[in-house]
Amino acid sequence: MSAITLDGLIKRYGATVAVDGLSLEVEKGEFLTLLGPSGCGKTTILQLIAGFLVPDAGQVFINGEPMAGVPPERRNIGIVFQSYALFPHMTVFENVAFGLTMRKAGREVTRHAVAEALELVRLSGLEQRFPKQLSGGQQQRVAIARAVAIRPRVLLFDEPLSNLDAKLRRQMRTELREIQRRVGITTVFVTHDQEEALTLSDRVAVMSQGRLQQVATPQEVYRRPATRFVADFLGETNALVGVVRDVDDDHLTMVVGDALLRAPAAPGLRPGARVALLVRPEHVAVRVTPTRGLNSLSGHLSQAVFQGARTAYVVRAGDAELISTADSRAGAGLGSDGVFAEWDAADSIVFALDE
Amino acid sequence: MIEGSRWPSWLFRVAIAAICLFIIAPIAVVLIGSFTAGDSVVFPPQGLSLRWYVTLVRGHADLVEAFWVSLELALASAALATAVGLLAGFALVRYDFAGRQPLTLLFLSPLLVPSIVIGIAMLQFLSTIGLGFHPAGLLLGHVIITLPFAIRLIVASLVGLDPALELAARSLGAGRLAVFRRITLPLIRAGVVSGFILAFIVSFENVTVSLFLVSPQLVTLPVRIFGYIENSPTPVVTVASALLLFASGVLIAVLQRLVGVDRLWGSAHS
Numbered sequence: 001m002s003a004i005t006l007d008g009l010i011k012r013y014g015a016t017v018a019v020d021g022l023s024l025e026v027e028k029g030e031f032l033t034l035l036g037p038s039g040c041g042k043t044t045i046l047q048l049i050a051g052f053l054v055p056d057a058g059q060v061f062i063n064g065e066p067m068a069g070v071p072p073e074r075r076n077i078g079i080v081f082q083s084y085a086l087f088p089h090m091t092v093f094e095n096v097a098f099g100l101t102m103r104k105a106g107r108e109v110t111r112h113a114v115a116e117a118l119e120l121v122r123l124s125g126l127e128q129r130f131p132k133q134l135s136g137g138q139q140q141r142v143a144i145a146r147a148v149a150i151r152p153r154v155l156l157f158d159e160p161l162s163n164l165d166a167k168l169r170r171q172m173r174t175e176l177r178e179i180q181r182r183v184g185i186t187t188v189f190v191t192h193d194q195e196e197a198l199t200l201s202d203r204v205a206v207m208s209q210g211r212l213q214q215v216a217t218p219q220e221v222y223r224r225p226a227t228r229f230v231a232d233f234l235g236e237t238n239a240l241v242g243v244v245r246d247v248d249d250d251h252l253t254m255v256v257g258d259a260l261l262r263a264p265a266a267p268g269l270r271p272g273a274r275v276a277l278l279v280r281p282e283h284v285a286v287r288v289t290p291t292r293g294l295n296s297l298s299g300h301l302s303q304a305v306f307q308g309a310r311t312a313y314v315v316r317a318g319d320a321e322l323i324s325t326a327d328s329r330a331g332a333g334l335g336s337d338g339v340f341a342e343w344d345a346a347d348s349i350v351f352a353l354d355e
Numbered sequence: 356m357i358e359g360s361r362w363p364s365w366l367f368r369v370a371i372a373a374i375c376l377f378i379i380a381p382i383a384v385v386l387i388g389s390f391t392a393g394d395s396v397v398f399p400p401q402g403l404s405l406r407w408y409v410t411l412v413r414g415h416a417d418l419v420e421a422f423w424v425s426l427e428l429a430l431a432s433a434a435l436a437t438a439v440g441l442l443a444g445f446a447l448v449r450y451d452f453a454g455r456q457p458l459t460l461l462f463l464s465p466l467l468v469p470s471i472v473i474g475i476a477m478l479q480f481l482s483t484i485g486l487g488f489h490p491a492g493l494l495l496g497h498v499i500i501t502l503p504f505a506i507r508l509i510v511a512s513l514v515g516l517d518p519a520l521e522l523a524a525r526s527l528g529a530g531r532l533a534v535f536r537r538i539t540l541p542l543i544r545a546g547v548v549s550g551f552i553l554a555f556i557v558s559f560e561n562v563t564v565s566l567f568l569v570s571p572q573l574v575t576l577p578v579r580i581f582g583y584i585e586n587s588p589t590p591v592v593t594v595a596s597a598l599l600l601f602a603s604g605v606l607i608a609v610l611q612r613l614v615g616v617d618r619l620w621g622s623a624h625s
Contacts, residue, residue, distance in 0.1 A: 050526055052522055072522070073528045079523060085519035087520060087538060098527050102527055146523075147526075150528065
C-alpha cells in the first residue's frame with residue numbers, strides 16, 4: 001500500500017486550473033520531489049496533501065485512508081515551510097515540543113522526543129534560544145526537528161532551502177537526505193531547483209501547468225526525458241530542428257540543414273515529420289577532424305566560455321548553434337574555424353514538433 | 356542626521372527643540388497652571404498650591420462625576436472597538452472577498468469624515484431609532500469613532516504575521532481555537548493592546564461627537580470642561596484637564612508595564 005495516493009486531483013482558483021487531474025503514488029519511505037517552474041501547481045499539491053486546501057475533485061489517501069473531511073490537525077503530517085514558520089515567541093524547545101503538547105504527551109515523553117529530534121538535526125544545547133537568535137541554517141534545522149518530533153506519517157517540504165545561500169544550501173541538501181534516510185519517513189519535497197531534485201530524490205515528478213510530465217528516478221528523467229518540457233527543464237540541452245527522412249527498427253535519420261543525423265527512433269514518427277533533436281552539451285565533443293560513426297556537424301567555433309572546471313564551447317553550424325562542455329584542460333589549442341561538433345546517436349533524443 | 360547636509364547641525368537641533376517645545380509647552384502650561392494659588396487662569400501661576408484640586412473634589416461634584424463617566428465610557432468603547440476590530444481585522448487580512456476594499460474604507464471612514472458631521476448624524480439617527488440622549492447611544496457613537504484606530508493597529512500586526520505560522524501550528528495538531536490562542540493572539544498582542552490604548556484615549560478626550568450625544572444626566576469630562584470654559588473659566592478647569600492627562604498617562608504606564616514596553620512595540624514583527 002502506498003503512503004500517499006493522489007487520485008485525479010483537480011484544484012481551480014477562479015478560472016485558472018492549478019492542479020489538473022493529477023494522480024500519483026508515493027511509496028512508504030520514499031523521497032519524492034515535485035519539480036517544476038513557479039506556478040506549475042506543486043505547492044498547491046502540497047497544500048492539498050496537508051489539508052490546507054480542499055480539492056475540487058479527486059481524493060487524497062494517506063496510508064490508504066481517504067482524507068476528505070479530515071482537518072490538517074488530524075492528518076499527522078510534518079511540514080517544513082519555505083519561511084521555516086518557527087513560532088517567534090517560543091524557544092527552540094517550545095517550538096519542537098509544540099506538536100507533542102498539542103497531543104497532550106506527558107512531560108517526560110515530550111522532553112525525550114524533543115531531545116531526540118534536536119539530536120537528529122545536531123542542535124542539542126540550543127533549547128532555550130529564541131528563533132531570532134539562530135542563524136538561517138539553524139532555524140531550518142529547528143523546523144525539521146519540529147516536523148519530525150511528532151513522528152508524522154508523511155513529511156512535506158515546501159522549497160525549504162531557497163532562503164539559504166548557495167554554500168549552505170548544498171550542505172543542508174546532503175544533511176537533509178541523511179536525516180530522511182535515518183528517520184525513514186515518506187517525504188514529498190517541492191522545489192523549482194533541478195539540482196536539488198536530482199541529488200535528493202528517489203523519484204522526481206516533473207510538473208508543468210498542473211500536470212505531471214514524468215515521474216521517474218533522477219537518472220531516468222535526466223537521461224530519458226519523456227517530454228520536450230522535461231528535457232528543457234532539467235539540465236542544458238541543444239535543440240536541432242529538422243525533418244525525418246528514414247525510420248528503421250530502432251533508429252531514424254533526419255535532415256538538419258545539409259547534414260544527415262541519426263537518432264534513436266521514437267514511437268509515432270514517420271518520414272516527413274518535423275522533429276527536434278535534443279542532445280546534452282556534455283555529450284557533444286568538438287574536434288578538428290570528423291569521426292566515423294558519430295553524428296557530426298561541421299561549423300566554426302564562435303565562443304569558448306571558461307566556467308572553472310569546465311569550459312563551454314559554442315559551435316555555429318549553419319543556422320544551428322551547439323554548445324559543448326568539456327574539461328577545461330582538454331579543449332586548449334582549438335582553432336576557431338573548421339571544427340566538428342560530434343555526438344553519439346544514442347546520447348540524443350527526438351521529439352515531434354507541432355503536437 | 357544625514358551627513359553632508361547643508362544645514363548646520365546646531366540649527367537642526369534648534370529646530371527639533373522648537374518642535375518638541377511647541378508640543379509639550381501648552382500641556383505643561385495647563386498642568387503647572389492647575390497648581391496656582393491665585394483666582395484666575397494665568398501663567399506663570401501665582402504661587403503654588405493644591406487649592407483648586409480641593410475645590411474640584413469638594414465643590415464640583417459635576418466634574419468628578421463626569422470624570423468617572425468618561426473613564427467608564429472610554430473603557431467600554433475601547434473594549435468593544437478592540438473586539439470588533441479583531442474580528443474585522445481578521446476578515447480584512449485573511450479573507451479575499453468581494454467588497455473587501457469598500458468595507459476597509461467604510462471601517463476607516465470615521466477618520467475621514469469630520470467628527471462634527473458624525474456627531475450631528477449620530478444625533479439624528481439615534482433620535483430616529485429612539486436612542487437619542489440614551490447612554491447606549493453615547494457608547495455607540497464612541498465605538499464608531501474609536502473603531503478605526505483599533506482596526507488599523509490590529510490589521511497592521513496581522514499583516515506582519517506570516518500565515519505559514521498558523522498553518523504550521525495546524526499541521527502540528529492545533530485546532531483553529533488553539534492556533535488563535537497559542538500562536539495568533541500572542542503574536543498580535545502588541546497590536547491589540549496598542550489598539551485598545553489608542554481607542555481609549557480617543558474616546559476619553561473626545562468633545563465633538565460627545566457634545567451631540569450627552570444628556571443632562573450623563574456628561575463626559577471633556578464636554579463639561581468645554582462648558583466651563585464658555586461660561587466661567589476658573590482654575591478648576593485646568594485641574595479637570597490635568598485629571599484627563601493623568602488618567603491617560605497612568606493607563607498607558609499600567610498597560611506598558613503589563614505588556615512590557617519592548618513587547619508593546621518590538622517583537623510583534625520579528
